[in-house]
Every structure is written in structure tokens, then in C-alpha cells.
Amino acid sequence: MYRTHTNGQLRIEAVSNTVTLAGWVQKIRDKGFMIWVDLRDRYGITQLIFDEERTPKAVMETASKLGREFVIQVTGKVIERESKNPNMPTGDIEILVSELTLLNPSLTPPFTIEEETDGGEDLRMKFRYLDIRRKPVRENLIFRHKVTMAVRNYLSAQNFVEVETPYLIKSTPEGARDFVVPSRMNPGQFYALPQSPQTFKQLLMVGGLDKYFQIVKCFRDEDLRADRQPEFTQIDCEMAFVEQEDILNTFEGLTRHLLKEINGVTVEKFPRMTFDEAMKRFGNDKPDIRFGMEFGELNHVTQHKDFNVFNQAELVVGIAVPGGNSFTRKEIDQLIDWVKRPQIGAMGMVYCRFAEDGTFKSSVDKFYDEADFAEWAKITGAQPGDLICVLSGNTSKVRAQLSALRMELATRLGLRKPNEFAPLWVVDFPLLEWDEETQRYHAMHHPFTSPKPGQLKLLETDPGNVKANAYDLVLNGNEIGGGSIRIHDKKVQAKMFDYLGFSPEEAKAQFGFLMDAFQYGAPPHGGIAFGLDRLVAILGGQETIRDFIAFPKNNSGRDVMIDAPAAIHQEQLDELNLKTTHSEN
């Protein structure tokens, strides 16, 4: 037996017991006549003591040669500490070691294994197994486990069945790029890894399983971000015989359960907002509603005043920054530079200080008077002491720009409190989205999403305005889930493919299996999928999903620890019927 107790277990009651412990050497404090060693495992830290008088000479000798991260096993007596440490759970006791076994030595780790490590991101990823020994990373992984257990327990209790769907499937042209896997047994042919188990879960509904879920890896070969990984995990769900209302209620229930179970937060009915309203009020389809700074559209109070920038703008829109009047001129200039960066792309920013004494001072004083600014303040909800920031131009661009500014300012002003949770349903998404590049409409969600009842005809006349039975669950400005009521009628599905530019032949080749299935009594059905990595990060009050993934990939999709991807041997290539070709550039 390697150990009788863990390192987080022993308390004052255990004094005078003989115990055996095992773990990693966290810290050695060698005072010559006395050596203390902090012994660490997943459960905590227990202090070991070796001293000249009470410890066997040989043991003392070995102890003086220990190093950080050595794996050791000790046997000794639990004694009460002479000077206690109230900052640790085991701080009242220590182990007077009588036997010490070195189970495995360690090289000096390249960074400190402490809560606040000196290691950079890079290095930590390269030695991720050492990083995982650190408490914050370990706690995050355990936190993720708690969330997935809560999800499984809740959905299982609601009669959902977890079913595994295949990872080796077929590539589809729409949507994200697929990761592909060559088939050795079928020369020249490839599997694709699923971007989501979408069609399979629909087929499970045709199969009569009624309520399905799966905590499942999905794969997308697109460029990465701080919050985006090439392989990520979804809580994928589908239900039969449901309307949108049923889905919203069921998964509002799940989310409420998680907030209660994991964060101890009680949230009443989740508010709902249409896509159009979200765009108008927040410039964004995933608004963070923990704070205000709602958009105020100013077109009607800014036109015909000789200020051409506003006169020519499709949209003039502003927000009131709480307490923003205290910004210095320099700070405001920096804000203007910030919105003019290529990533944001605003042409400029008009601002108006709303002083505590009720007067206004603006960058466009030449064109507008106090009465005009009072209108601006009224529309944007500005109070004395605030700063009104106004952008103008093309509606969709300006909304995106002002939304980015709103989020940036909220972050700077500390309004995005990680322990505050504001869920929101965004509903009535457009069915289609115009794509400039290909000059045609694409499915905004996916091609299996059903249009709102009675809107099918609109497809002919005004396709951009067709609303879908599609919804997103937003939490603190992040899309944590999205779904739709699906099409379950073959004719409607065929029509959809037609509108999306699939020829009947293409549609049959790509999704024939699904449309065939629809002919054999497909029930009405719909579902939702949650991004688990992001959900866990938000519930954990953190920004980066990498901190909640045991072995994440870097910005270029590399695993720097195992050094993947990598070239493979010619024999492997041959076996897979892959020819090595050199591209011309």
C-alpha cells in the first residue's frame, strides 16, 4: 500500500497515529538541524518534518538531498505542530518521518509549480503535465467534471438518452472546413470529422429515441482565437414532438440548474429578445445585459444641421458611458484611436461630455446646440457626469463598431463582473444571410433549420427577411448555445436546398440519407447545442477556454507538447494512397 491517507486529509484528531503518505515534494525548507518538506498531491499539502534529534540519521541524510517534484513515500507519526499555520487545512499537524522512500526523482521543472507560476503560456503548454499539477489548472479540470456531471444527471433525470454518434463521417460543402481522414480501404476517398452530430441526432429522432443528448467532440478546421479550439466539446441535444417553446423551457431548466448547482445563483425566468431587437439595442446578436449603455439612435435629431458626416450616414447611434465625463482629453483621444484601428474600422467618433452641472461640451459644438445635446442625452439615457460616444455610417458596420466599443468600455469600467450571471434568449433569427463573396444567400444557422410558420412564401419575394425557428442562449455576452426547430418534411427540405443553391443532384448526394429518412415518418423535432468549453469557462468566471481543457492546442492548431501535427512516413502515405505533391508557391 502506497499510502494510508491523502495529503489533504489529516487533522489534529489524527495526532499520534502512524501514517504513510505519498506525493510530490512541493517545497523544502532546510534549516540545517531541521528540514521541512511540503508534500503535495491532488488533495492538498501536508508538512513533513525531519530533525537531528528525532529522525534516523539515514533518513535525515536522504531528506537533505530531496529536490522539487521528487516523488516520495513517507511513514511517520502525526504530531501537533509547535507553530501552527492557520492558512492551510492541515496546518495544525505535521508528520515526524521515520521512513522515507524515494519513488522517483525529478529534473528541476522549467517553471514553478505554484498557484502563481512564473511560467509563460508557451512553456506551460509544452510541459502541460507539470502545469496540471498546479492548483488552478487542477481545480479547473475538476470544475469541468462537476459541470458535465450536473449536465448528465439533469438530462438523464429528464429522460434524455446519451447516444454516441460516429466521428468518421462524410464531408459537406457548406459551413466550416472539415478535418479529413483518408480511407486506406477505399483508395482516394476520405472521411470527415463531424463539425457537429447534426444529421445523426435528427436521424435519432426519426428513429424514435425522442430525447437525445451527447457530450461530444466536434471538429472545425478554421483559424483559432483565444476562445476557439479546432476540437471542442458540445452538449448536443435533440427532442421530438416539440415546438420552440418546449426547447426553450427545457434548456432554460438545464441552465438554471447549472447556475444553481455550480454557482449557487438563482435566476428567474430568462429574458427574451428578438434578433432584430438585440441588433438595434446592442448592435450584437449576443448582448451582455449585465450593464446598460444601450444604443440610442440619433438620426432624427442630428440631420439637417450642416454636419455632413451625420447627414450622409445611414445610421447615427450613440451610447452613454457612465462617469465618462471624467475621462481626460487624452483618454478620449485614445478611445477615438481605438475605434479607428483597422480591427474596428470606424472612420471617427463624435463625443459629447455631459458635465455634472448639466452643461454639454462636444467635439461637434459648431453644429449642435445645448437643446440638441439634451436630446442626445435623453435618447442614450445619459446622466450628468456621463460621456456620450457617437458613431455613424453603414448600419451593420456601425452597430458592430459601437458594440465593440461598448464591450471594451464595460471591461475597462469593471462592469463585466465574472460572478454575476445574466442569461438571455435571442430568438427569431433570420433564416438566411447574404454572403458578399459568393453573392448569394447562405443558411444563417444551418440548412436544416425551419422557417417560421407561414414564411416559406416570403422566400420568393424577400428572402433576407424570412425569420427562422432559431434561437441562441446568451450568457454574459457569450453565445453558449444555439439551436432550431428542424425541417422534418422532405419537400420543404428539398426546397431549402434549392434556395441555398444546391442542385437536386447535389442535395441528394450530400443529404439524400436525411431526406430519405424524412419519408418514413419523421416526427417534428428540434434541438440545441451548447459549447461546453465556453460554458464551463464562463461559469468558472474566466475568459480563456484553454484553462479548462487538459491538453489544448495553440493559436496555430498545434499541440506543442506532443508536437502535432507532424509529417508521416512515406510508407504510411503509400498505404493511404496519398501522393506527396509540392505546391507551386
Next chain:
RNA sequence: AGUGCCGUAGUUCAAAGGCUAGAGCGCCCCACUGUCCAUGGGGAGGGUAUGGGUUCGAGUCCCAUCGGUACUGCCA
């Protein structure tokens, strides 16, 4: 694919174009009668990602390449 920022001891960072490229942490040695980020003293360790250029002189300026990172495009 694009733009910004970054690349200097094991590590985190310093070093107005100018002395032998420094410091904290870590590491090694010594001391120390209750430590717990132990303390005090001593020591080792890099020639600045790579390649080219400008200059009397280059971590520092310029160009290219590579790598990291954040964002934009992209992510049905």
C-alpha cells in the same frame, strides 16, 4: 490570409544607438534551535530567435524568414 504587439540567463522581465548585457525567482554551496514565498552570505549560468543590411559602433534602427500572441477575415 491580413494587421498590431512580442522573441535577451532555466524562467519572468530590464538595458535613450555607446563602459565587461543587468535584476527578481529558480538552481548550486555555506551558515542558521520551529520553518511555512524561511532568512543571511557566496556562486554558476546568456552574448540577445535565424539570416542579411544601415552605422565608427546594433537586443536597440531597416528588410526577410521562423516562432508566439491578440484581433479582423473566417468559424453553415
